[in-house]
Amino acid sequence: MSLISDQSPASDATICFTEEQEALVVKSWNSMKKNSGELGLKFFLKIFEIAPSAQKLFSFLKDSKVPLEKNPKLKSHAMAVFVMTCESAVQLRKAGKVTVRDSTLKKLGSVHYKSGVLDEHYEVTKFALLETIKEAVPEMWSPEMKSAWAQAYDQLVVAIKSEMKPSS
Numbered sequence: 072m073s074l075i076s077d078q079s080p081a082s083d084a085t086i087c088f089t090e091e092q093e094a095l096v097v098k099s100w101n102s103m104k105k106n107s108g109e110l111g112l113k114f115f116l117k118i119f120e121i122a123p124s125a126q127k128l129f130s131f132l133k134d135s136k137v138p139l140e141k142n143p144k145l146k147s148h149a150m151a152v153f154v155m156t157c158e159s160a161v162q163l164r165k166a167g168k169v170t171v172r173d174s175t176l177k178k179l180g181s182v183h184y185k186s187g188v189l190d191e192h193y194e195v196t197k198f199a200l201l202e203t204i205k206e207a208v209p210e211m212w213s214p215e216m217k218s219a220w221a222q223a224y225d226q227l228v229v230a231i232k233s234e235m236k237p238s239s
Contacts (some may be wrong), residue, residue, distance in 0.1 A: 088226075092219035093164040099208045099216060100157045110207050111153030112146055115139075117199035125195065128186045156200065160223030179231050188235075193228045200224055 103110055116139060119126055126132050131144040139145055204220055205212045 088164040088219075088222060090164065091215070092222065093161075095211075095213075095216040095219045096157075096160045096163070096223055099204060099211050099220075100161050102211065103157065103204070103207045106207065107154050107157070108146065108150045110203055111149035111151070112140065113206070114153050114199055114203040115145060115149040117202055118196055121199060122192070122195045125192060128188060128192070153203075156224065156227060159227050160220065163223050163226060177234050179234065181234065181236070193232075197221065197224050197228075 119139060126139075129145070129148070131148070132139075132142065135142055135144075137143075201217055201220055201224075205217070208216075
């Protein structure tokens with residue numbers, strides 16, 4: 072099953088994200104938003120728990136003696152990434168595509184390319200994101216919600232990977 076369908080001769084890919092999926096993502100994000108700093112940090116701590124070597128991808132963690140959960144740079148980065156990921160998911164159906172500013176997408180692609188981010192890193196991140204959301208909204212969590220968030224995340228990854236090339 073393809074998540075993307077070509078609908079125009081100009082080959083603009085339109086994402087099939089249903090109203091039901093959108094409602095699940097919006098409802099859970101509205102519930103999580105107020106705790107996005109704490110949840111963002113949990114999300115990244117989960118990534119590092121699953122793949123400790125992923126810490127090497129972050130220059131601000133390389134020589135830090137500060138414990139991860141207290142690192143102010145990690146906290147702010149984690150919150151920014153979590154919020155951007157969730158906001159992108161919320162906009163997916165309305166926009167029909169990932170809505171992250173083009174300049175941000177180009178920068179994300181370039182940074183992920185330079186850092187050596189691989190497909191398996193995206194898979195670990197996806198797992199950590201889904202687990203973080205599941206723990207944040209256990210009363211709402213369902214297979215349908217998991218699927219909606221997974222699809223939204225996958226679309227963001229496709230958009231980032233499309234920009235993963237050396238900066239010009």
